[in-house]
Amino acid sequence: MPEEVSDGINKILFSGQLSYGVHTKEFEDKLRDYIGNKNILTVSGNSIFFALKLVDIKPDDEIIVSPMSCLMTTQPVKYAGAKVVWADIDPQTGSLDPQDVEKKITKKTKAIIHYHWAGNPGYIDEINQIAKKYGITVIEDATESFGAEYKGNKLGNTNTDIVCYSFTPVRLPNAIDGGGLAINDTALYKRALLMRDLGINREIFRDEYGEISEGCDIDSIGDSSAMNNISGYVGSSQMPFISSLINQQRDNALRWDKYFENYPGVRILQKREGIIPSYWAYTILSDNRDDLLLELREKGIYASKVHLRNDLYSIFNSRASGFQGVNEFSNKQLNLPCGWWLKEADYDF
CATH class of the missing domain: 3.90.1150.10 (Aspartate Aminotransferase, domain 1)
Structure with a gap:
């Protein structure tokens, strides 16, 4: 924790501005600049689970993942009601073996969760190419790999569909809780913004009197999963040191x-x-x-x-x-x- 962080937290606690706010937005801006991807948002809770909901995972969908992963990677698959399909790994790198991944693909395969072991990126291009071939989504789990690079770009800027981060206490940066997503497709990013905020488009949600506007339709499913302002402030305060x-x-x-x-x-x-x-x-x-x-x-x-x-x-x-x-x-x-x-x-x- 930066030494000056406590003073800022005290100000936020007594400001009445505890939910998603200026500091969370500042954290997201710093993440975008650092990673080199404009389509980044923060969330509360598990970012992998959020990503699975974002791509509309349903019961009986199959998700390919490595057994050598964190439970934060694999439990969301069960929580979403999907079926875990294990794939083998390269024993020299700890990451998914692309050839075995392709063997595990069926008509029910909806996504591949590509876990990067202990900050060591796996076969990014190979996995992405396989997924593109079969029309399925790649969700990279970079919870242990924030700041890792592949071909000169940081994870989250390597043309992968979705890259997930964790900002819990044992990660860099640490925002106390929550996570983030870097999304390759702008349309999917805009959908994610709505999904984390009950499907609300905040730009037209209220009328000229500050009342909820009938002109703002809610036409997509969402929940309340925006990162709070304190976590945003803690995360933002760490970015200059990353x-x-x-x-x-x-x-x-x-x-x-x-x-x-x-x-x-x-x-x-x-x-x-x-x-x-x-x-x-x-x-x-x-x-x-x-x-x-x-x-x-x-x-x-x-x-x-x-x-x-x-x-x-x-x-x-x-x-x-x-x-x-x-x-x-x-x-x-x-x-x-x-x-x-x-x-x-x-x-x-």
């Missing part, structure tokens, strides 16, 4: 590269051409992962497996059997702290 914080994480990743370059039985996630990760965490692959986890923790390094493969949860009622990539990655992946709060002196162990 580049330096993410650069610090990249510097920390280089230190881990050096630490593990000759470490027996350890491989670093594959760094594909054109990709610059944001390093929400630093992932390694170890042949003796569980032993290494304990070894590193004894040194004072909080290593973690972070996510459990989601197909093990009974809520999904679907095991990803025979998935070689998932099996290998799940058994070998281990993550280390790489956040902006770590300084060079912290690596003296």
